[in-house]
Amino acid sequence: MSEIPKISEAEWEVMKIVWSRTSPCTANEIVNALEGIADWKPNTVKSLITRLVKKQALGYMEERRNYRYYPLVSQDECIRSETKSFAKRIFGGALKPMLVTFLQEEKLSEDEIEELKRILEERKG
Template identity: 55%
Template sequence: MRDIPSISEAEWEVMTILWRKSPITAQEVIVTLEDDKAWKPKTVKALISRLLKKEAISFVAEGKTYYYSPAVSEDECYRSERKSFLQRFYKGSPAPMLVHFLKDEKLTKEEIHELRRILDEKE
């Protein structure tokens, strides 16, 4: 597996937009974030710049317009974040995390059946 860059919470907002629609310009990212975030255009452009430096995104220039696309998939990033979380809090083992989760959360019957099905497949 290739190295997936560490993506901050704010950068994740930009990545989510790029995963949903790309290639996309910085202005389109800014407009998309306008309703949810009170970020200035300069902030969004700084986040895009950081993601470029991390090689999490790439761009294609058409004249003076830059079109940005993700260079890493959403699935790869989720997997990397999940592994990092497990390592930091559960020494890399998913079992204790699942036990804590199952004890603390309320699950529907459908969710319980789905979890049983997945666990049965693992045997």
């Protein structure tokens, strides 16, 4: 199977939009959805889309005058791929030290901590 393409920071914003849709969407829909998320000119977004198509992260189907884009890679596999390279870079690949760092972060609420514990419980099953 071919590799997961490397998706840049700006491109991720576009992918997130497309992933969140159940059906292929047009460039304009993406531009609109990005309103308030990123301050890009429509042309900029189009450039990002074009690059994503080129790196085979997005596919498209022609429909009348405009295209409809859809993901060729799942968000999940992209997350996994990014996480792996992130963990590799920062922690030399060891997952646990990274988790330890995160778990010690302030930002977690009581409830979230509970849920994380529950997830760990389940894992042992």
